[in-house]
Amino acid sequence: MEQEYIRLIFGLKLKQIRTEKNLSLFGLSKLSGLSKSYLNEIEKGKKYPKPDKIMVLSEKLDVPYDQMVSLKLDKNLAPIGELLQSKIFKEIPLELFGIKESNLIDIVANAPAKVNAFISTVIEIAKNYNFSRESFYLASVRSFQQANNNYFDDLEHQVIKFAKAYHVDLSQSIVSKDLEEILIEEYGYSINESELRKYEALENLRSVFMPKTKTLLLTDTIDEAQRTFIYAKEIAYNFLDIKDRLYTFPWIKFETFDQVLNNFYASYFAGALVIPKDQISNQLEQLFEKETFDEGLFLSLIDGFNASPESFYQRLTNILPKSFNIQNLFFLRFTYKEGSGRFHLNKELHLSHQHSPRANETNEHYCRRWAALRVLEDISVSKKDHEFDIQISHFKEEDAKYLILSSATKDPFRDNQYRSVTIGLLLNKQLERKLKFLDDQAILHHDVGVTCEHCPIKDCELRQVPAIALEKIAKNEKIESIVEELKSKFES
Template sequence: MKIDPIRLIFGLKLKQFRLEKGWSLQELSERVNISPSYLNEIEKGKKYPKTEKIVELGRILGKDYNDLVSTDLKTVLGPMGEIMGNKFFTDIPFEFFGINPSDIIGMMVEAPVKFAALINTLIKIGRSYNVSVEKLYFAVLRSYLEIHKNYFPELEEVAENFMPDTEITEAVLKKYLRIEHQISTDLFDPQKKPALAGLRTILLPKKRKLFLNTHLSEKQRLYGLARESGFRHMGIKARPLTSTWVSVHSFDEVFNNFKASYFAAALLVPQQTLVREFRRFLLDSKWNAKRFFQMIDQFPVSEETVFYRLFSILPVHFGLEKLYFLKFQSVDGRPQLIKEIHLVGQHDPQENRNENYCRRWPGISILEEGEERKLKTQISNFEHLGHRYFEISLVKTNADGKKESITLGIEMEETIHSKIAFLEDLKVARKEVGQTCEKCPLFDCRERVAAPSVLYRQRQMNEIQKAIDSLN
């Protein structure tokens, strides 16, 4: 639920005027003949009184009607005026994290100037880094996934109970959409409508028709139909109408799109099957790339979807919780990180837009190799940071002809060898790695593409601090 600035501003003013009189809610209630509970709802921005009650409140508080209803905050609450009208702030889905938007009113009233300074600072930081409301929504969703370890048993159950004992095929899902929801399917040709080339599916609600891109593979069509079936089966209303975001209207749309996508992946890659197959794979004492491909190719989805499903089940079913998922794309010969999720803390391989990622990361080095579809496994040792990770990376070419890599990383803790038997296999490469070239202490690295400038600056600052300390 979005914050309603009109209600919140009215509630802020009413509470401030009441406190100026030194009255409790009960005392104001007795004077104005409004229950304390209803007054409390008004002050929290949940309710908005009728005109006659506003007039009476103004008379009791010694304020004009306009003093109460105007959104111009001229009192000590003045710094909050710009905040309350700022879309960046009012669109934050506080309730998604268990925070009632009205609860922040207390902080506003207690220290409005400091609170306004804090929020304004966050807004300015967001603007400096070009953080739009849409980017905020996706950042919130990503944080939510990390908090829940990217596993949602209620969605798993919904997928398991959808058409049990039925093989999920394109024909089955089309029939389900047509009969159960009166949604027919059609095709659109991106060559005739080039502007739509980046879209896989388009829903036209008024025509009750789902359009599929003619250039989709069989797996992509099936996933698009499964996603649409998820929207329908779960009764989701607030949702995007296209597979790729054209515009974002609310956080509900973003979250519901995630739910439908999760449903589609869980439907097409059932957790019981994936857990059974992956457990067998991990118990083999030898790394076997061919067997890994056989395991992921049995599912009618993309390699990325299977990797993402592994990312979901590893914490719950294998006790491997310290994970990260990275997706790189080669853009003008340079690796660009386009997707990143971390579980249980922020791990060493992470986004850094202003520096050059370590070229020894398997997800980057595999991009520079010529093969169309290849696996690479590696134990990456961030010795200077005190962490080691087992990584599986896969390179593929996307529908636009661009090379992409996906990486599943697992932090190596004491118990990992009892869960992954092939870690001692020499086929699994071992490398010393860094975060970025600019921070890396591996001075003899042949893959380096930039000088360790950040490391030099840090060492210089350390020397300055030592010199200062020696003066004491």
């Protein structure tokens, strides 16, 4: 265990023993002969006493020496001990968020009981929602993205640097053949497209990389856009000199936080390479200048890059905040199995202060007025390659309006399954200045909720279940009102 954590645990134990014996720092100083400032630094985890000093404290506090130096904490401080011993502070680079580790340690040392209560609460919430280590890492990366408005200038510059070094013309559509040549000639890769098909259990994997032989195994079911993105990610790992990485796409599990972060960096690089910033910014500007929304232009914009709609929508979350100062937005990805009636939100990003829409872990029914769900139902019937819809959604609970753009495509790896991607832009003065087509009468407006269980919309023809959560709140408010009446009647 890191020495600083050993110091902190000893300090926490000393402070707990001292307070249990109703001793102040001044009192313990008088009792032990050790200075008050020295004891204060011990309790804050800044110093670890020598054995003779520990012996003095052990005798004066009437606590066995072995108990004093043990790394085990009693049940009141056990969650803090678990957190420290998990080395979570080391696994997540706190400097990404502008946090100094010493500051966190000071917080824990100064108010261990309160911090312990908070940690216990977080642990309980995590258990109830089946919050895995991987989920915690992914949530941390999302917070990192949000803190940077999901734009990373150094990665954008690395893409330009790569393009110059390898004479890749970013003004032209990037194709997999060009990237494959770089992987083989520059980085010594070999490409195998026959092995993965032999294993039925690997049907959802698109690629596996074998680092010792530099062999990239590809499934033979990927299309040109998917192949290009996979190649671009592999180039990112090599060009950015990333060692601690994931070897499957999509990922199976993460071992460290660095793998999660590096996976994000490689994906960002790949998106920026396949959909260059200048090209997409110029085309979006043309779209935004029109008085009415040009759906054909928007769809041709997507098709103009060798990328999936999902990659395009995710790239929008990088470009809109930086190039257009549109910073209040969200991204969602839903999956849907035909005829199941259930929609799963398995990816989200919020660069917004609002809280809607959002994933729920309580099996509630997402609002069927969302464009994200409507395009999924439409494509399951139409069987088209791409379904698109646009609307302005008014979330009545928070009185916030968003311009919503949603696209649905078939999942190429699962029969009768579809996925949709959505970007929502908060309607405010900034958006009105940038997008000239917001007053287009052809764009439908919809009042929406988050889930049916919490939705206040009356007589909704798409409602799946009653607003039981709101009914419960209303019932409790009625009970409280009656109790207040009774109090005024019998206590006045």
